[in-house]
Amino acid sequence: MSTGHSKAAKEFLKNQTYAKWHDATFWAVRSKRDNMAYGLDEWEQLREKASQIKRHTITHLDEYLDQFATNAEKNGCIVHWAKDANEFNEIVYGILKNHNVKKIVKSKSMLTEECGMNPYLEEHGIEVVETDLGERIIQLKGQAPSHIVMPAIHLNHDDVGELFEEKLGSEKGNHDPTYLTYVARLSLRNEFLTADAGMTGGNFGIAETGDIVVCTNEGNADMSTSCPKLHIAAIGLEKIIPNYDCLAVFQRMLCRAGTGQPTTTFTSHFRKARPTAHPMHIVLVDNGRSEWIGNPEHWEALKCIRCGSCMNTCPVYRRSGGYSYSYFIPGPIGINLGMLRDPQKHSGNVSACTLCNSCQTVCPAKVNLGDQIYLWRQQLDEFGTANPEKKLICKGLGTVYGSSGIYNLGTALAHWANIIPSPLMNCGLNPWAEGHKMMEFPKKPFHKLIKEIEK
Amino acid sequence: MSNKEDILKKYRANVREKYDMPDLSDIKAITYNDPLVQFIKMTESVGGHVIEVKEGQDINELVKEMYPDAKEIASNLPEVTIATRNPDTVGRARDLNGTDVGIIRGQFGVAENACVWIPQTMKEKAVCFISENLVILLPKSQIVNNMHEAYKRIKFDETYDGYGTFISGPSKTADIAQVLVMGAQAARSATILLLPE
Amino acid sequence: MKIGLFIPCYVDVVYPQVGVATYKLLKHLGLDVTYPLNQTCCGQPMANAGFEKQAIPLAEKFEDKFKEFDYVVAPSVSCTAFVKLNYSRLLEGKHECLTSSKIMDVVEFLHDVIKVNHPLGTFPHKVSLHNSCHGVRELGLSSPSEEHVTPFNKIKDLLNLVEGIQVLEPERPDECCGFGGMFAIEETAVSAQMGLDKVQRHMKTGARFITGPDCSCLMHMAGVAKKQGLNVEFKHVVEILAAGL
Numbered sequence A: 001m002s003t004g005h006s007k008a009a010k011e012f013l014k015n016q017t018y019a020k021w022h023d024a025t026f027w028a029v030r031s032k033r034d035n036m037a038y039g040l041d042e043w044e045q046l047r048e049k050a051s052q053i054k055r056h057t058i059t060h061l062d063e064y065l066d067q068f069a070t071n072a073e074k075n076g077c078i079v080h081w082a083k084d085a086n087e088f089n090e091i092v093y094g095i096l097k098n099h100n101v102k103k104i105v106k107s108k109s110m111l112t113e114e115c116g117m118n119p120y121l122e123e124h125g126i127e128v129v130e131t132d133l134g135e136r137i138i139q140l141k142g143q144a145p146s147h148i149v150m151p152a153i154h155l156n157h158d159d160v161g162e163l164f165e166e167k168l169g170s171e172k173g174n175h176d177p178t179y180l181t182y183v184a185r186l187s188l189r190n191e192f193l194t195a196d197a198g199m200t201g202g203n204f205g206i207a208e209t210g211d212i213v214v215c216t217n218e219g220n221a222d223m224s225t226s227c228p229k230l231h232i233a234a235i236g237l238e239k240i241i242p243n244y245d246c247l248a249v250f251q252r253m254l255c256r257a258g259t260g261q262p263t264t265t266f267t268s269h270f271r272k273a274r275p276t277a278h279p280m281h282i283v284l285v286d287n288g289r290s291e292w293i294g295n296p297e298h299w300e301a302l303k304c305i306r307c308g309s310c311m312n313t314c315p316v317y318r319r320s321g322g323y324s325y326s327y328f329i330p331g332p333i334g335i336n337l338g339m340l341r342d343p344q345k346h347s348g349n350v351s352a353c354t355l356c357n358s359c360q361t362v363c364p365a366k367v368n369l370g371d372q373i374y375l376w377r378q379q380l381d382e383f384g385t386a387n388p389e390k391k392l393i394c395k396g397l398g399t400v401y402g403s404s405g406i407y408n409l410g411t412a413l414a415h416w417a418n419i420i421p422s423p424l425m426n427c428g429l430n431p432w433a434e435g436h437k438m439m440e441f442p443k444k445p446f447h448k449l450i451k452e453i454e455k
Numbered sequence B: 001m002s003n004k005e006d007i008l009k010k011y012r013a014n015v016r017e018k019y020d021m022p023d024l025s026d027i028k029a030i031t032y033n034d035p036l037v038q039f040i041k042m043t044e045s046v047g048g049h050v051i052e053v054k055e056g057q058d059i060n061e062l063v064k065e066m067y068p069d070a071k072e073i074a075s076n077l078p079e080v081t082i083a084t085r086n087p088d089t090v091g092r093a094r095d096l097n098g099t100d101v102g103i104i105r106g107q108f109g110v111a112e113n114a115c116v117w118i119p120q121t122m123k124e125k126a127v128c129f130i131s132e133n134l135v136i137l138l139p140k141s142q143i144v145n146n147m148h149e150a151y152k153r154i155k156f157d158e159t160y161d162g163y164g165t166f167i168s169g170p171s172k173t174a175d176i177a178q179v180l181v182m183g184a185q186a187a188r189s190a191t192i193l194l195l196p197e
Numbered sequence C: 001m002k003i004g005l006f007i008p009c010y011v012d013v014v015y016p017q018v019g020v021a022t023y024k025l026l027k028h029l030g031l032d033v034t035y036p037l038n039q040t041c042c043g044q045p046m047a048n049a050g051f052e053k054q055a056i057p058l059a060e061k062f063e064d065k066f067k068e069f070d071y072v073v074a075p076s077v078s079c080t081a082f083v084k085l086n087y088s089r090l091l092e093g094k095h096e097c098l099t100s101s102k103i104m105d106v107v108e109f110l111h112d113v114i115k116v117n118h119p120l121g122t123f124p125h126k127v128s129l130h131n132s133c134h135g136v137r138e139l140g141l142s143s144p145s146e147e148h149v150t151p152f153n154k155i156k157d158l159l160n161l162v163e164g165i166q167v168l169e170p171e172r173p174d175e176c177c178g179f180g181g182m183f184a185i186e187e188t189a190v191s192a193q194m195g196l197d198k199v200q201r202h203m204k205t206g207a208r209f210i211t212g213p214d215c216s217c218l219m220h221m222a223g224v225a226k227k228q229g230l231n232v233e234f235k236h237v238v239e240i241l242a243a244g245l
Helices: A004-014 A015-038 A043-059 A059-075 A085-098 A110-115 A117-123 A133-141 A158-165 A177-194 A222-227 A245-260 A301-305 A309-313 A329-341 A343-351 A358-362 A369-383 A388-402 A404-419 A444-455 B003-014 B035-044 B057-067 B147-153 C007-013 C016-028 C044-046 C052-066 C077-091 C106-113 C131-138 C152-160 C188-204 C217-227 C238-239
Strands: A078-082 A103-106 A127-130 A197-200 A205-206 A212-216 A231-236 A265-269 A283-285 B049-052 B102-103 B107-112 B117-121 B133-139 B163-167 B189-195 C002-005 C033-034 C071-074 C104-107 C128-129 C165-168 C209-212 C234-238
Touching: A004 A015, A004 A197, A004 A343, A004 A388, A004 C188, A015 A043, A015 A245, A043 A059, A043 A245, A043 A301, A059 A078, A059 B003, A059 B117, A078 A085, A078 A212, A078 B003, A085 A110, A085 A117, A085 A231, A085 A283, A085 B189, A085 C106, A103 A177, A103 C052, A110 A117, A110 A231, A117 B102, A127 A133, A133 A158, A133 A177, A158 A177, A158 A388, A177 C152, A197 A222, A212 A222, A212 A231, A212 A245, A212 B147, A222 A265, A222 A404, A222 C106, A265 B102, A301 A329, A301 C016, A309 A329, A309 A358, A329 A369, A343 B003, A343 C165, A358 C131, A388 A404, A388 C044, A388 C052, A404 A444, A404 C002, A404 C007, A444 C007, A444 C016, B003 C238, B035 B049, B057 B102, B057 B133, B057 B189, B107 B133, B107 B147, B107 C077, B117 B133, B117 B147, C002 C016, C007 C016, C007 C217, C016 C106, C016 C238, C044 C077, C052 C077, C071 C106, C077 C104, C077 C131, C077 C152, C104 C106, C106 C152, C128 C152, C152 C238, C188 C209, C209 C238, C217 C234, C234 C238
Parallel strands: A078 A283, A103 A127, A103 A197, A197 A231, A231 A283, B049 B189, B102 B133, B133 B189, C002 C033, C002 C071, C071 C104, C128 C165, C128 C209, C209 C234
Antiparallel strands: A205 A212, A212 A265, A265 B163, B107 B117, B117 B163
């Protein structure tokens, strides 16, 4: 009874040294988040407000989107609307082509990953340079991100050292992270200075003012937009929030929840292009969001602010890593978004969860992640992806539990399992025996013992 | 029908139950007995430095003392006399590369997280990021407690009204094996000069 | 106050002594407790696996068996949580649902309803407390470590009434043990790793016993511990509360 995830997780855990480091590293981030949360008496109040703000906003999003676009246009920005990933890529390419862009530098955007923008632009002859250090590392390595905030976490400093030796000409054998960061700085500095355009994502879009707000620690979004003469901002519909009072709530929680810092180094508001640059372009992207809002069990996934704290707290993510999941976003939010994106393709992730609910207890916007995973499981049969063995087992359980007669007979015989020879009990057909020594079945079940006690 | 209309129409049609905006005025946000003390503490904890400028002290002398080897200093501030470059008069933003010290003005600081609100007040905002070391002049009485207070007062410059940013300490990253390194793509150090009123 | 005792399927078959301890403890406290015969299962295993509709006939049976009682008490946080949080939804339009508001886990019942405040049994040992996920995050038996709330732990409060006991908590006090029902046989590697990590953290406290409010967690950890040759014992909370009575 295995899935893509369970097989990949098994492989992941074979390297016990790395697996323990991965688990400890993300638990440390969770702990830092805890310290932030315990340090603000208003933390739970903020979570509740954030949840309510999001519920209001995403159920009135058409109004806020209209307000945002109107204000952005009043500011002199050019606003585009992309109904899906393909349209997004075409729009971006069109803008770049019109400005004769050969090279674009970009800051981190899960949305551009979602739309497959980089390969599209590269196919069309445009060089794309990721400038978030983690994203740049995996770009040079030709890999996908394994976490939405720490995309290169699966690589250690030797992996990065060897990569930089090969791709950036760094000093052979010098794998000190400070040195490697400096090598990347110099390399990226050159890219910022010679790029024709810069692209950012958007952590938030402010309806009342038309601002695109981008939060980074590295300053790469600001470098990407301060030197090249063209700035394109890509933002998913659901990232629009009403006003600055709302922004304060989210800005205070985003980094505390995601990395355990009180703030990102830079919280930048882009209202219009700088005077020496071309007008700023903003691309609003739907790509399924206008459908998901209508899903009665899963619309609250749109509240997500992409902080990553659900992954950090997930005991399964920590012990299986981002690459074990079939969707490009891993962990609890990834399981849910993957199912919204393509339920047939991503059903395997849905069982990568013990329903411990730590994720929804940590989520700054109170997305009901664990509850939603439970609900997705109920739909697998309808999607045609329910595991047949599981289905059979549950049918069997249903029969046994459905009849007291069968149940009582079964439980009377259970203790005979104690004498089944070990090689037979621990064979491949008994997955419980893989990780456990079989339990002893007492001679008498409780329902027999109670009769003796009551006498 | 335009893409915009298509998308908005579809969204509108799919929304089910609607929810009201909550009241945000009852948020009990953190406040400090001495916001300035907290601001200084937080700045240091995020890797920044704070220097309290004394009454009558010349900030130009101070910057020269802080960076004796600095060759290129970029600023458009009238009180800065030691600038070798001016972000208002450079030909291109990239000409600011190689700046050892960029000196800019902050409007106010935020105690809870060491953020300083810096609206764009120069032609090329690259000076805020491209400089190896950043020096931010900040009036020491202008410290608010938290981001709720901050977002009630941020203002953009009248001329350069397209951009503003909160900067908290130097740029940093932990993307390589989770080891924290100061100085990622922007300034490698950030120093706040607290100005007396 | 009429109490109906619900003994979940796996407690019935694998840990009947937990059922016995629960019955004896409630009786010792002078309570009117009945064990209705022919109980089977609450339906949680199938529901968590994605077949919650199969829990409906079981829920109907459960309702019929327990609706006359004032409280339904079970020594299992996961089963209690399942009935409490899902039965009214599952039975809507099909069958009345009274038990979802009557069911309580034995710990929360003793703590919140009976408000036990006097010494209980004797158990002069160091125990490491396992805060089962359903107890923490669905029944509110203790403050979740994720939340900024005033810390509390009902299980600990009750255990501290036992003479001679020393109650300790492991690092990562409410991280999941990795059982998760079908998860344990579907994601065998991750489940076993989580179980082992949890047992090792419990053992690091120096405790000889690991105790918690749910036998499924204990069953999983015990199986992993035995397989790895780890020398630690397991007892359900109610067994300790009733020890020596």
